[in-house]
Amino acid sequence: xxxxxxxxxxxxxxxxxxxxxxxxxxxxxxxxxxxxxxxxxxxxxxxxxxxxxxxxxxxxxxxxxxxxxxxxxxxxxxxxxxxxxxxxxxxxxxxxxxxxxxxxxxxxxxxxxxxxxxxxxxxxxxxxxxxxxxxxxxxxxxxxxxxxxxxxxxxxxxxxxxxxxxxxxxxxxxxxxxxxxxxxxxxxxxxxxxxxxxxxxxxxxxxxxxxxxxxxxxxxxxxxxxxxxxxxxxxxxxxxxxxxxxxxxxxxxxxxxxxxxx
Ligand SMILES: [Zn+2]
Numbered sequence: 001x002x003x004x005x006x007x008x009x010x011x012x013x014x015x016x017x018x019x020x021x022x023x024x025x026x027x028x029x030x031x032x033x034x035x036x037x038x039x040x041x042x043x044x045x046x047x048x049x050x051x052x053x054x055x056x057x058x059x060x061x062x063x064x065x066x067x068x069x070x071x072x073x074x075x076x077x078x079x080x081x082x083x084x085x086x087x088x089x090x091x092x093x094x095x096x097x098x099x100x101x102x103x104x105x106x107x108x109x110x111x112x113x114x115x116x117x118x119x120x121x122x123x124x125x126x127x128x129x130x131x132x133x134x135x136x137x138x139x140x141x142x143x144x145x146x147x148x149x150x151x152x153x154x155x156x157x158x159x160x161x162x163x164x165x166x167x168x169x170x171x172x173x174x175x176x177x178x179x180x181x182x183x184x185x186x187x188x189x190x191x192x193x194x195x196x197x198x199x200x201x202x203x204x205x206x207x208x209x210x211x212x213x214x215x216x217x218x219x220x221x222x223x224x225x226x227x228x229x230x231x232x233x234x235x236x237x238x239x240x241x242x243x244x245x246x247x248x249x250x251x252x253x254x255x256x257x258x259x260x261x262x
Contacts, residue, residue: 004228008055008198013032013080034215037217051096058073092124097125101128105135129168130153150168166187167188194209195210
């Protein structure tokens with residue numbers, strides 16, 4: 001059964017053939033979607049009359065308790081160069097908006113946007129959100145750390161762009177009540193994490209869920225996500241993976257302990 005609400009899609013880097021990725025480990029590439037797959041996904045959205053929105057546009061719809069035309073929110077984390085050179089042209093072809101969450105410390109690093117590219121993306125009309133100062137896991141930080149990563153990052157990003165930055169995305173999806181409080185006080189209007197759920201009009205705008213589109217996400221699975229269907233399968237898979245890790249960890253621990261005690 002479909003959950004009622006708007007699906008917020010979470011993308012990271014898009015892979016362009018012949019171009020090295022920002023990072024190389026397997027954990028990272030799991031989140032890298034091939035550019036051709038992204039184009040197919042956007043084409044399907046268009047063919048089915050769905051619109052691609054920014055977070056700000058979705059919040060406006062949610063505040064009026066929703067319009068009927070179906071749509072999804074398109075978000076990108078980290079500020080990769082592929083935001084500007086791959087995602088933006090595809091989104092513009094479809095007349096879609098999107099929100100690009102940027103980590104300040106990544107700007108100018110290999111594979112990530114530099115300041116001029118970020119300004120260009122913003123000038124194209126796309127929404128720029130904040131993805132912290134250094135990509136630290138916020139739940140590990142003290143008050144000073146939270147102020148730097150949330151309040152400081154907002155101010156710096158607004159300096160760069162010359163316009164308000166109102167939406168925040170939590171690095172690694174880690175968040176808690178303190179994060180929410182600091183973000184609210186800093187003047188953000190929303191915080192997204194990566195809990196697998198669609199967001200109904202009544203959703204807490206400081207705890208909005210997002211669904212990751214992964215390298216392995218085939219088109220039928222993508223279509224389900226956009227319809228808010230079968231999300232329990234993703235929730236179950238995520239939980240099973242965490243559990244498997246724990247079980248493997250324990251059994252390896254048990255085996256090595258048995259060897260040592262023999
Ligand atoms: Zn990130």
